[in-house]
Amino acid sequence: MPPASTDSRTALATELDAARHATHALLAPFDDEELQTQWSPLQSPLVWDLAHIGYFEDVWIGQRLGRLDPLLAEGDDLYDAFAHERAGRGELPLLDPAAARDYLERVRDRTLRTLEDAPLDGEDPLLRRGFVFGLVIQHERQHQETLLQTIQLSGVPHPGGAPQPVLSEGESKVDAGTYSVGTDDAPWAYDNERPAHTVELAAFAIDARPVTTVEFGAFVESGGYVDERLWSDEGRAWCAEENATAPLHWEDGTVTRFGRDEPLDPDEPVQHISFHEAEAYARWAGKRLPTELEWEVAARGGSLDGIGEVWEWTSSPFTGYPNFYAFPYPEYSEVFFGDEYRVLRGGSWASHPLVARPTFRNWDYPMRRQIFAGVRCARDL
Numbered sequence: 001m002p003p004a005s006t007d008s009r010t011a012l013a014t015e016l017d018a019a020r021h022a023t024h025a026l027l028a029p030f031d032d033e034e035l036q037t038q039w040s041p042l043q044s045p046l047v048w049d050l051a052h053i054g055y056f057e058d059v060w061i062g063q064r065l066g067r068l069d070p071l072l073a074e075g076d077d078l079y080d081a082f083a084h085e086r087a088g089r090g091e092l093p094l095l096d097p098a099a100a101r102d103y104l105e106r107v108r109d110r111t112l113r114t115l116e117d118a119p120l121d122g123e124d125p126l127l128r129r130g131f132v133f134g135l136v137i138q139h140e141r142q143h144q145e146t147l148l149q150t151i152q153l154s155g156v157p158h159p160g161g162a163p164q165p166v167l168s169e170g171e172s173k174v175d176a177g178t179y180s181v182g183t184d185d186a187p188w189a190y191d192n193e194r195p196a197h198t199v200e201l202a203a204f205a206i207d208a209r210p211v212t213t214v215e216f217g218a219f220v221e222s223g224g225y226v227d228e229r230l231w232s233d234e235g236r237a238w239c240a241e242e243n244a245t246a247p248l249h250w251e252d253g254t255v256t257r258f259g260r261d262e263p264l265d266p267d268e269p270v271q272h273i274s275f276h277e278a279e280a281y282a283r284w285a286g287k288r289l290p291t292e293l294e295w296e297v298a299a300r301g302g303s304l305d306g307i308g309e310v311w312e313w314t315s316s317p318f319t320g321y322p323n324f325y326a327f328p329y330p331e332y333s334e335v336f337f338g339d340e341y342r343v344l345r346g347g348s349w350a351s352h353p354l355v356a357r358p359t360f361r362n363w364d365y366p367m368r369r370q371i372f373a374g375v376r377c378a379r380d381l
């Protein structure tokens, strides 16, 4: 299933760009000679696939859609997949890697100009809902898999990959698409939750539950607070200033809770952590914080357990939604907009359910630890 949003011009341009970025990244470890080598009779030289990706794009977009002349006169002979067997493509007078990259760039310029004017909502089945752009994007994505087959056969060291489960245990997946966020009709919603609007999200995975004390304890014990790579510049400065070595109120396996010393419950969500600690933890776990809109989409889609146990830090600064207007007074939200604060979502055990609606936005300084805030991680898919 294509993402619901692929028929918008912006989404198509984003997908085109993402595909191209991935192609160049796949080939980045190779020098020119390696790119031009016929590693196996089973596969084309890598540089053939590279130029062929541009050729296919030019045939369908520049020539077919834009009615323009081919950008490469010898394209049909060199890069039409039916013109020559794979095993013999290394012998052809192919474009060298620099020329191939230049060709791809010139083709892409024409593609983007054609996309600007293409009537995507008309009757032409080639254009409807961006079909022909989808054809080109998918073609490039499929060739990336072909490139990986060649790369594997070449034996040249490469980051490569291996079979991986799409989701780890305890994660939920949210598909790429267009989603509604915010509200127009929750009767008591604050101005900062309004208006309802749509957002386009890339696919992501989000933890089904907030991070527990035993999980956070593993971060503490592995030296998470002293590993500088895990912290942002502001986070490092905060950590040094606070002398932080564990969440607030933690001490040797116990927690001081309202004047009582209690053993840490391994399964309860960690709380009293600052944004900086949340961010460092997520990095340590190989993940990241969700944006507040990712959080809201996942919450509204029923993907999150444990909402309302602890406030959850997000990576988002506190700002007004598009067409925000202050109501009934600017001092509730508007005066706090900017990048000084980070948004927290969900509500804590101490929040009344009345305010713990999925659109509710809390915000606080990134260094604050006294709030009942924890962390839930996300990652790109």
Ligand SMILES: [Fe+2]
Pocket: 052, 056, 081, 139, 143
């Ligand atoms: Fe192809």
